[in-house]
Amino acid sequence: MPNRPIRTIIQNQRVHTVPTNASVRTAAHIMKENKISSVMVVDGDRLAGIFTERDALFRVLAGGLDPDRTTMAQVMTSDPITTTADRPLVHALHLMQEGGFRHIPVVDRGRPAGMVSMRDAMGIELARFERELSEKQAIAEILA
Template sequence: MPYRPIRDVLRNRPFPTVAPNHSIRECAFIMKEWKSSAVLVVDGDRLLGIFTERDIVFRCVALSCPLDTIHVAHVMTKDPQTIHIDKPFGHALHLMYEGGYRHMPVIDDSGAAVGLLSAQDALALDGALLEQELVRREEITVVL
């Protein structure tokens, strides 16, 4: 699993994006619709930043920001750590652990945003491996 390329983990999975002039409330609604805890802030395919549910709580709600009038560009994390789509998934997990964040934008050779990794992706892979192991054990039990 850790050596698996990010490209294989993402498998062309769509990801939520917003423009820098979206309001905080609009971003929260998009996160809700996508069932995602983060959105990438882009201008075309150029990555400008990332905005997460933690940003909503710590940078907006806790400071009583007006959610309908503040643009995401003012509260997003600008120039976030990114990773290339061909790097190993384990490298992304290491960077996320070291940096203390749960999401990482994925870019291609041109620097365009092509995906969004989350710590949950590691859980999904572990879950699939666990399921395979349980099936294998059940098959062994039937044979014995």
């Protein structure tokens, strides 16, 4: 399934963005409320960066920064590597593995369209694995 188009992963996603002047606390609240581990940072309607849980931990908390006074522009990853919805999932996985990151913004003409994370990428594959494991356990119980 890694050749499925990214479009299938993001088709039901709600795009979560914050402006570059938003505070870290604002972004953290959005991430908590929506149970997501990253937000896209925008300048107008264009992608400017990405802010993740790791940024909050390493750049803000470990850096001793005030989350109410620190803006996204100060701690986001600027100009992140992106992909498009028409690319295969394997392309996004390759970019994440090569770059050593866990999220990749999906853009359409520079505008946020969705986000692919390692967890999202594993969704269908993980569900299939869990289903197969459950079936094997049921068979083992019958044979025992």
